[in-house]
Amino acid sequence: MIGYQVYVRSFRDGNLDGVGDFKGLTEALGYLKELSINLVWLMPVFSSITFHGYDVVDFRRFKAEYGTKDDFLELLRVFHDNGIKVVLDFPIHHTSILHEWFQRALRGEKRYRDYYVWADEDTNTNETRDWDGERIWHPSESGYYRGLFGPFTPDLNYANESVTNEMKEITAELLEMGVDGFRFDAAKHMRDTVEENVAFWKEFLDGLKGFFIAEVWAGPEVVDAHGEIFGHMLNFDLSYCVKDAVSREDPRVLADSITRSLTARRYVSLNFTSNHDMNRLASFSDGMDTRKMKLVFSLLFTLPGIPVIFYGDELGMRGIFSRPHTDLVLDPFPWEERMCSIGQTFWKWPTFNDPFSGISVDYQKRLEDSLFNHVVRWARFRGENAWIDGAEVRDLRIEGKVLCYNLSGEGRELKVCHNFSKGWEIVEGVRLGPFGSEVM
Ligand code: ACG
Numbered sequence: 001m002i003g004y005q006v007y008v009r010s011f012r013d014g015n016l017d018g019v020g021d022f023k024g025l026t027e028a029l030g031y032l033k034e035l036s037i038n039l040v041w042l043m044p045v046f047s048s049i050t051f052h053g054y055d056v057v058d059f060r061r062f063k064a065e066y067g068t069k070d071d072f073l074e075l076l077r078v079f080h081d082n083g084i085k086v087v088l089d090f091p092i093h094h095t096s097i098l099h100e101w102f103q104r105a106l107r108g109e110k111r112y113r114d115y116y117v118w119a120d121e122d123t124n125t126n127e128t129r130d131w132d133g134e135r136i137w138h139p140s141e142s143g144y145y146r147g148l149f150g151p152f153t154p155d156l157n158y159a160n161e162s163v164t165n166e167m168k169e170i171t172a173e174l175l176e177m178g179v180d181g182f183r184f185d186a187a188k189h190m191r192d193t194v195e196e197n198v199a200f201w202k203e204f205l206d207g208l209k210g211f212f213i214a215e216v217w218a219g220p221e222v223v224d225a226h227g228e229i230f231g232h233m234l235n236f237d238l239s240y241c242v243k244d245a246v247s248r249e250d251p252r253v254l255a256d257s258i259t260r261s262l263t264a265r266r267y268v269s270l271n272f273t274s275n276h277d278m279n280r281l282a283s284f285s286d287g288m289d290t291r292k293m294k295l296v297f298s299l300l301f302t303l304p305g306i307p308v309i310f311y312g313d314e315l316g317m318r319g320i321f322s323r324p325h326t327d328l329v330l331d332p333f334p335w336e337e338r339m340c341s342i343g344q345t346f347w348k349w350p351t352f353n354d355p356f357s358g359i360s361v362d363y364q365k366r367l368e369d370s371l372f373n374h375v376v377r378w379a380r381f382r383g384e385n386a387w388i389d390g391a392e393v394r395d396l397r398i399e400g401k402v403l404c405y406n407l408s409g410e411g412r413e414l415k416v417c418h419n420f421s422k423g424w425e426i427v428e429g430v431r432l433g434p435f436g437s438e439v440m
């Protein structure tokens with residue numbers, strides 16, 4: 001399988017208003033097929049007032065500018081007819097302060113007050129997040145409420161069965177509608193301890209059938225603890241290390257990560273190029289040149305799990321992550337150099353990827369050795385070798401700057417070598433060009 005993470009607003013426009021939408025995305029089918037994509041993850045599409053959509057106002061409505069429910073159903077129909085699964089980003093850990101439930105809570109309605117988490121006498125309202133020191137408790141006219149991701153997104157109270165049941169119902173409705181599954185946002189934060197959190201999800205997903213991915217941004221141990229329940233886990237460790245290794249021209253960092261995060265697992269690992277919470281692939285560290293980006297793709301397409309492309313990384317779109325301006329990694333996707341053709345989105349001026357940057361789809365398709373064509377070739381290889389998803393990595397070995405390993409599964413076996421250096425290398429009788437890869 002090959003996955004593609006789409007930010008709908010920036011991807012493709014279907015009604016000439018410059019804002020990406022369901023219709024545009026449906027029309028991009030041909031493009032996705034060129035990349036052999038069979039899993040599409042849509043960043044939040046529910047009604048919300050922000051550009052990112054992680055603060056949902058109504059889980060039963062789509063963002064108006066993305067289209068109607070019928071447009072969405074048509075998208076599902078077309079993608080399903082073409083063997084593509086559609087997975088929705090599902091930020092159910094919190095809601096927007098504008099969600100009706102929170103508004104009613106603020107008005108003092110007991111039922112809805114219990115939908116959220118309020119401070120009592122024992123609460124330390126100066127408590128901060130362990131990873132960046134931001135405050136967790138926020139004042140309101142009716143007391144302090146918990147909002148792990150800030151004051152605009154109060155946390156839902158999953159200790160309250162009514163909340164769990166209501167969210168389960170919404171989840172079931174979406175599956176019923178034809179959605180294939182979800183990327184559960186902030187999945188590690190539903191409960192205080194890892195054990196409780198795992199138990200929560202076990203119960204929540206009980207009886208629901210779908211393609212479930214968890215965003216548990218943590219080290220392999222915590223990811224593993226959740227693995228069996230979801231079946232698919234975003235692999236932050238590997239996704240970071242693959243870029244770090246290529247960037248430093250040293251395969252050891254990656255070899256360690258493969259051993260740590262990709263060997264003998266009871267779930268499928270999602271190995272992504274980058275995502276909306278970090279610098280884009282092309283802007284990793286001090287920036288990656290095309291040859292290095294190519295190697296990252298060659299690696300991701302020859303490792304077990306599911307490679308996931310963050311829209312535009314296949315073009316080498318740049319983007320430096322910064323909070324709160326998280327749109328800096330969400331530039332409009334450049335279909336052609338002028339960025340002014342049918343389907344082009346232009347809801348904002350691109351921050352890093354101006355018109356005529358030489359990265360558009362149209363431009364790169366004409367260049368035989370472009371990054372895009374490189375990705376298409378490897379994607380085709382991977383499409384023809386789907387068994388690699390569940391393969392095992394054997395005999396991981398490093399010789400100088402070359403990493404070799406064997407992949408085995410379903411009675412098949414391949415030997416793969418990757419060169420992390422600028423020069424030519426000959427290892428195990430294989431001749432490898434600068435940052436080149438060979439599969440035997
Ligand atoms: C998700 C979405 C994100 C979204 C929200 C909220 C959650 O992808 O776009 O924000 O709906 C934490 C959470 C994640 C969260 C990110 C943004 N992502 O766990 O669920 O924050 C450490 C912490 C992680 C932390 C990460 C952030 O442990 O928990 O993620 O830092 O940088 C090694 C370690 C690992 C460590 C990393 C990095 O890998 O193993 O533990 O992670 O190093 O140091 C959106 C918007 C926001 C808005 C919000 C409402 O983007 O602006 O405020 O919605």
Ligand code: CA
Binds near residue numbers: 014015017
């Ligand atoms: Ca539009």
